[in-house]
Amino acid sequence: MSSSTYASALGRLLVHFPEFLPKESYPALVAANDVNEITKTLEATPYGPEINASAASYQGAPLLEIAINRTTVRRNKIALESCPFAGKPILGAYLRRWDVQNIGLILSAKAQGRPLAETEPFLVSAREIPAGLFAGSMTIDDFRVLLQQPTVEAVAQALVRFGYGTALLGLLDDYNRTKDIFPLLQALDRQYYQTALGSLQYFQGDEWVVRSFLRGEIDIRNALLFLKAKDSELPLEAAVTRFVEGGDLPRSAFEDAYGGRTVLDLVSSLSTRFPALVEGNSLYSQNRTLTGYEVSLTRERAVRELKRLRTYPLSIAVAFSYLFLAELERSDLRRIIYGKLYGLTPTALDALLVVPKL
Secondary structure (H helix, E strand, O other), X not given: OOHHHHHHHHHHHHOOHHHOOOHHHHHHHHHOOOHHHHHHHHOOOOOHHHHHHHOOOOOHHHHHHHHHHHHHHHHHHHHHHHOOHHHHHHHHHHXXXXXXXXXXXXXXXXXXXXOHHHHHHHOOOEOOEOOOHHHHOOOHHHHHHHHOOOOHHHHHHHHHHHOOOHHHHOOHHHHHHHOOOHHHHHHHHHHHHHXXXXXXXXXXXXXXXXXXXXXXXXXXHHHHHHHHHHHOOOOHHHXXXXXXXXXXXXXXXXXXXXXXXXXXXXXXXXXXXOHHHHHHHHHHHHHOOOXXXXXXXXXXXXXXXXXXXXXXXXXXXXXXXXXXXXXHHHHHHHHHHHHHHOOOOHHHHHOOOOHHHO
16 A cells, blocks of 8 residues: 555644643643533533533533543544545454443443443443444444343344344353353453454555554553453463453463462563563552553553554554544543542542653
8 A cells, every 4th residue: 555545644634633632731630629620621622512512411420421432432533534445444443442342331231230321421422423433333322222131141132233242142151150241341352353453454564553553452451351360369270261362472471470479470570571560569559459550551552652653654553643642542531530539649640641651
């Protein structure tokens, strides 16, 4: 694929990069007294229109969830529409992640008996725009239908026509016996990454940039899954069932590192591949939370991947740079919102952010 094919995409996306929140805006958000003050601060940003559109029906954290998620979908749409036809398969396959996230949220809500009204604000969707856009073709109405299904099994059956149910149907007997939703969510993730990596065959010349981007994400996901398994004191046999194929690190690398007795031992073994991982040790030792590890891994990957993606502006990499920044901003805003709700101090909250440190 000629690099000139992406000259138009670069031009169309460049005008949208300044819409991301500047680093200077985060201290005010972190220092806000409560969620309402965060809302007022964001009203003057690109999130303002969606906040105002939903303020009559929602308030507090649900209002911000809706505004953030709808802005994310709008940005997904911008990236997809800016991409030339030849690049749409991989971008579309990548954006199915939002369908998968929504389905996972619905399955978890159904398993826990949470009502539609409590769950819907957290769906990454924007009214009539499909959450996965032209990739997954699932609209907010489709997700409402799923939420109205009486059981997890009924949700899985309803997902067949969207191409997701087949990954779940064979696991329903085990779910009915154990009531453990995790294997279902894991199956969706495996299907997603297999499809996303498989779509790369449509590229010529620069597909390795996107492949490295996805493989790095899988490696981090595997690292966090093994850390969660160690924190739960699961045996190796149970931990390896969580492994997702497709990353740069083979399963044997995680198996070898898993021999230590504690999470800190596992971190020490994995730090040769993930140097920033040790930054999460302090928070884990204080509160036994894995959030510090997730943040340090995400930040390390963001620095590495954004530098590499920006090296190839006349390629599909420009769209992935834009989408990656949108995802990082969404994650940071949600950390700020829920950090406030859980009473984190500004200092503790600032340490959990990624974008201001890039």
